[in-house]
Amino acid sequence: MEMKNIRNFCIIAHIDHGKSTLADRLLDATQSVTEREKKEQLLDNMDLERERGITIKSHAIQMDYIYKGEPYIYNLIDTPGHVDFSYEVSRSIAACEGALLIVDAAQGIQAQTISNLYLAIEHDLEIIPVLNKIDLPGAMPDEVSDQIIDLIGCKKEEILHASAKEGIGIVEILEAVAERIPSPKGNKDEPLQAMIFDSVFNPFRGIEVYFRVFNGEIKKGDNIKFINTGKSYEADEIGSLKLKQQPKSVVSTGDVGYLISGIKVAKEVKVGDTITLTDNPGKAVQGFENVKPMVFAGIYPVDTSDFEELRASMEKLQLNDASLVWEPETSAALGFGFRCGFLGMLHMEIVQERLEREFDMTVITTVPSVQFHAYPKKGEMLKVSAPSELPEVGDIDHLEEPYIRAQIITKDEFVGPVISLCMDKRGEIKNQVYLTQSRVELTFEIPLAEIVFDFFDKLKTISKGYASLDYELMGYRTSSLVKLEILLNGDRVDALSAIVHRDKAYEWGKRLCEKLKELIPRQQFEIAVQAAIGTKVIARETVKALRKNVLAKCYGGDITRKRKLLEKQKKGKKRMRQVGNVEIPQEAFMAVLKLD
Known part of the structure; x- marks a missing residue:
């Protein structure tokens, strides 16, 4: 296939604006799937994606299309819409020349639409605006078209109208891809340059690498080299990503394909790395920047002997989810585990679910926290991503915490509650813009x-589901932070500690103690649940002991007899408390998340 007839494009949109359904219709229209293979959200092949109705992974697929009598190859990448998976979107965009920007005609432009659009514009992608769901009774095609024109400055007639559910406007989209999106640039006579944008672990054949060729070509049996890791392999099988993989003898400039070379070690494949030939090496492609984790949490095996198995599972999962960052750590309460960095809370939840489903690992997740910067009185700045890493209070000069710039788009009637929620979270309002009469940014x-x-x-609750959020990291600012520790019978439980703002510490400690009192099962002895800052206890709750009624056999008689029995019981309880240890259930570690 000549390079001028190849089109590489992705679909970007806010969550739930109909990307995956539109991808289904494009596959139907190009006859890339048979009747037997058809199903809703065909590219979402993970159980979790189908259950939750969201896309978690980018999915690449190749389609053949005839336009004006000429055959074209379309490489489509369907991307996630949730802010926690924006790294998937940035990788897909790096492999494309154009993007379909999907906007829901009933909901209009939302925060993630804007942020994904800016990602695409930074990479100089050709944008084709598509107004989806025009068949809905609540659709507002004219208003939403005006919003799109304001956002990207296109002409009204350039906006395509479609309904993925009803199959309206699909042919127009396919024609617009051929007409408006530029063909790939590159030279097939130059040394090979192919960028890895995704990879998956296949238990039978090793790691499958998905790449986009920028220059040169890769043939079956070539000796190839990964520039970043410096490792060399033989290309056992290469081919295109149809619905099922289709082996080919050569993948040329501008095309997207997969590579299997029997790689068994997960560390040897890095997303964003460049593939080149061993005997005629090319330069590395400037890929995308490294991922910046926002939320840190510990993941521990329930049974400490499963630690190595968990490590292997994490390595395989990282192949498929390049935005997961982790390193080993130990905890006094939970033993050996990993400190993981996630892009957000949904990402953390999905990783935990995938470990349990795909790798059969039962894990305990500790309280999530963010990365702080601690400046000791002597020495260099320390990066602190877990409360246990924080130095003693007396040794710290000051602490800095990360700040974000949050963009919230909502209806005008919810502006008051949204502002008060942000003020409550120590936020400062910087700007307020009316996008239309009723939508505010x-x-x-x-x-x-x-x-x-x-x-x-x-x-979501205060805006009845109408607010959308997008955020970016701004930098670090000095803050009055303290380490809040939880003590059970005087023993510190490092997995329950948190770094909180001084003004909120008392409230936080009090509520956490109350929550733990409900969750920790009663023992034969009394358990003191305390929250402390340094050596100062700021809140306390007591889990009462289970007691046997030792006075049951006493009826009448002298009070001293009863007192003697109670004293004896009290001594036993005291001795028991010294040797007894408190079992902490998994729910207790997640209690912090459930605090109102």
Whole structure:
């Protein structure tokens, strides 16, 4: 296939604007799937994606299309819409020349639409605006078209109208891809340059690498080299990504394909790396920047002997989810485990689910936190991503916490509640713009630690689901932070500690003690649940002991007899408390998330 007839494009949109359904219709229209293979959201092949109705992974697929009598190859990448998976989107965009920007005609432009659009514009992608769901009774094609024109400055007639569910406007989209999206640039006579944009682990054949060729060509049996890791392999099988993989003898400039070379070690494949030939090496492609994790949490095996198995599972999962960052750590309460960096709370939830489903690992996740910067009185700045890493209070000069710039788009009737929610989270309002008469864009600067837990849920609740959130990291600012520790019978439980703002520490400690009192099962002895800052206890609750009624046999008689029995019982309880240890259930570690 000549390079001028290849089109590489992705679909970008806010969550739930109909990307995956539109991808289904494009596959139907190009006859890339048979009747037998058809199903809803065909590219979402993970159980989790189908259950939750969201796309978690980018999915690449190749289609053949005849336009004006000429055959074209379309490489389509369907991307996720949720802010927690924006790294998937940035990788897909790096492999494309154009993007379909899908906007829901009933909901209009939302925060993630804008942020994905800016990603695409930074990479000089050709944007084709598509107004989806025009068949809905609540659709507002004219208003939403005006919003799109304001956003990207296109002409009204350039906006395509479609309904993925009803199959309206699909042919127009396919024709627009051929006409408007430029063909790939590159030279097939130059040394091979292919960028890896995704990879998956196949238990039978090793690691499958998905790549896009920028220059040169790769043939079956070639000796290839990964520039970043410096490892060399033989290309056992290469081919195109149809619905099922289709082996070919050569993948040329501008095309997208897969490579299997029997790689068994997960560390040897890095997304964003460049593939070149061993005997005629090319230069590395400038890929995309490294991922910046926002939320950190510990993941531990329930049974400490499963640690190595968990490590292997994490390596395989990281192949498929390049935005997961982890390193080993130990905890006094939980033993050996990993400190993981996630892009957000949904990402953390999905990783935990995938470990349990795909790798059969039962894990305990500790309280999520963000990365702080601690400046000791002597020495260099320390990066602290877990409370246990924080130096003693007396040794610290000051602490800095990460701040984000949050963009919230909502209806005008919810502006008051949204502002008060952000103020409550120590946010400052920076800007307020009316996009239309009834839609407002609010910009806040908020500490990241405040939005880690339940901010998104609360935002959705107060705006009846109409607010959309997008955020970016701004930098670090000095803050009055303290380490809040939880003590059970005087023993510190490092997995329950948290770094919180001084003004909120008392409230936080009090509520956490109350929550733990409900969750920790009663023992034969009394358990003191305390919250402390340094050596100062700021809150306490007591889990009462289970007691046998030792007075049951005493009826009447002298009070001293009863007292003697109670004293004896008290001594036993005291001795028991010294040797007994407190079992902490998994729910207790997640209690912090459920604090109102």
